[in-house]
Amino acid sequence: MTAPALPDLRTADVVDLTRALCDIPSVSGEEGPLADAIEAALAGLPHLEVLRDGDAVVARTQLGRERRAVVAGHIDTVPVAGNLPSELRTVDGEEVLWGRGSVDMLGGVAVALHLAARLTAPAWDVTWVFYDNEEVEAERNGLGRLSRNHPQWLDADFAVLGEPSNGGIEGGCNGTLRVSVTTAGRAAHSARAWRGVNAIHLAAPILTRLAEYQPRSVEVDGLVYREGLSAVGISGGIAGNVVPDSCEVLVNYRFAPASSLAEAEAHVREVLAGYDVTVVDGAAGARPGLDAPGVGDFIAAVGRVTGGGPAPKYGWTDVARFAALGVPAVNFGPGDPSLAHADDEHCPTDQIRDCASALEAWLTEGAP
Template sequence: MATLPDLVSTDVAELTAAVCDVASVSGEEGTLADAIEAALAAHGHLEVLRDGDTVVARTRLGRDRRVVVAGHIDTVPVKDNLPTWRRTTADGTEELWGRGAVDMKGGVAVALHLAAALTAPRWDVTWVFYDHEEVEADLNGLGRLVRVHPDWVRGDLAVLGEPTAGGIEGGCNGTLRAEVRTTGRTAHSARAWRGENAIHKAAEVLARLSAYEAGEVEVDGLVYRESLGAVAVRGGIAMNMVPDECVVTVNYRFAPSRSTAGAEAHVREVFDGFDVTVTDLAGGARPGLDDPLVTGFVAAVTAVTGGVPGPKYGWTDVARFAELGVPAVNFGPGDPMLAHADDERVPVDQVRTCAAALRAWLAGEAPERGD
C-alpha cells in the first residue's frame, strides 16, 4: 500500500483518500501526524516543527510576506465509513466517500500536496496541520500554538482549508452562549397557587426571542447575518412539584465587527431584568477583503473556481488568526452540509480544482483548472 510520502507529490485526489484512510478521531491523531511529519521532512525546502500532534512546515526564503495555510487532521468518530471508496453519480461526477472526506481531509491533502510541490512560492508559506479541532476548545491544537508558539502561526494572511464547496468564505461570525434564568417558589402541584412557577416566568424570555429580529451587518464587503435563539430549556423538580427554577440557554451568532464585550452587552440588553450568565464566548474574524494580499487571493481563486466570496456564518478557527491580527478566509473542497454525516463525500474534481487554484495563487502562475 502506498504511504503518504509516496503519494504526497502525485495526484492530490489519491492523496486525499490516503489521508482519510489513516483514521484520526480526535485524541487519536498520532499516527496521521507521524505520517505527515515524515512526508514533509523528506523535502529540504521545508523546516518541519512539531508540538504534540500538530505538525508545522514552513519555507524560509526571505520573502517580504508570509501566508499561513492551516487545517485540522482530526475527525469525528468513524461509523462504517472507512476505508474510503469511490462512486460515480448519474451525471458522471466521481466522488470520494468516507469519514473526513469533507471535514476536512480534502483540505488537508491539498495543503500537504502543495507544501511538497511548491519549492519556491512567491511568498513564504507556513503549513499547519493541527489536532483536536472537533472537541473542547481548550484542547485545540491551533489554539495551543497561538498560546505557546505564536511565532509559528504569524503571517500576513491565513487560509483555513475548511469545506466551502470550493468557494471563498471570509472571516467568521462570533458565538456566545448564555443561560437566562428565572426563579420561583416550590409548592405541591395540587396547590400550585402557593408557589411561583419559574417555567411560566420563562415565557417572557421566549417571547423576546420570538420577537427578535436578526441583524445583517456588512463587514469588509461581506454581509453577515446575525442570529439569537434558544438552544435548550431545562427546569422542573418532579412531576408533582411547582418548579422553582428554569434556565433557557441561548446562542448568539454575531458579526465579526462586534467585539465580545459588545456581544455580551447586547444579549444582556435583550434580556434586561433577567439573570443572565455567559457560559461561552468567542469573537469572530474579519475577512480583511480590502487587504491587497486578500484581493489577489480572491482574484486568483475565483478565476479557477468561479463564484464570489461569501461570509462564514458559523465560527471557525480563522478567529484564532484574528487574535493575532491576521486576516483569514475559509477555502476548501467539500460541501459543509455533509460535514460529520455518515454519507460524507467530496467530488474528486473539486479537490483537484481547489489545489489548482491555491497553487496558482501561491506560485504566481496563470490559473488553470485541474492539478
C-alpha cells in the first residue's frame, strides 16, 4: 500500500494543504501515516532540522536569532462521522472547508506547515511542533511526552498553539478540576422505603448548592476569565425496586488561571463542605502571557489582519503545558471552537489564509 504524501509545502495553497491533511485519517492513536507524511514533507527542506519522537514531529531553524518561538499543533482528530473526504462548500454565502479535522485542528497544522516551508530566514528562530494524542487521556498526550523526553526541543521565549480561536488571539486558558462527591444511605426494598435511607435523595442539597452557586469572573493580566462549577454526572441505584445506599455526583470546576490547582481544590471543598469529596483529575490553567517580550508585535500583526484584540480562553488547552515549562503561550488558529468534534465540522477558508498571513507578518517583521 502506497504511503500517503502531502503536496509540496513550498508551493501548495494553504487551503489545499489543509484538505490534504484532513484526507489522511488521523484519529487519536492512528496518527502514524500522517506523522510519516509530515516528516517526509519537512525532511526535504534544507533550512530545518527535523526530529521525531513516536508520532510527534519537530522541525526547527538554527539561525542564531536572539529569540525563539514555538508554533505547535496536534495532528490527531476525534473519530470520523461520515465527514471525510473533505469538501469545499458554501455556507451562508461563505466558502468553507467541510470535514473532520478542518477546525480541530488541521487548519492550524496546515498554517504551520505552510509557513515552516516558506519562512527560510524569519526574524525569530522557530520550532514547529506537530504532535499526537491530544484528544485522549492526558498521559498519552504527545506534547506532554515531548516535555518529558526532550524538554530542550520546546525551549522558547513564546509559543503559539494553533487551536481553533475563530482567527483571534485567546490568551492562556482556564484550569479544570473534576471531583466526585458521594453520599451514603441504607439499602431497602422500595416497597418498604421507610426502612432505608435514600442516598440519591441525600444528594439533593449538593445539587442545590451547585445550582445556586454564583461563578466568578476573574481578571488576569487584563483578560477576564469566567469560571464555572457544574454537576456533569450523577449515578446511584442498583435496581428498580431497591432504595439506593450510595450516590455519586461528578462535579467539574473551571477556574481562572489566577488560581493554582491546590487553591481550586480548596475552593470546591469549601463550597461542598460536609460532603465526601474526592479529586478525580485536574490541570492548572495558564496565564495569558501577553506581556512577554515580542508578544506586542504578534498582537499587532494579528490585529492588522483580523481587526480584533486578545480574548480569554475558557476551555483548557495545551498552552498550559507550555506555561508549566515557563514558556508564555496563546491560542491562535482558524475555525470556530464550537464546531470542533461536530458532525458538520467546517472552517471558513478565509480564516485559514488570514491566520497564515498574520503569523507570516509577525515572524518576518524585522527579519534580516
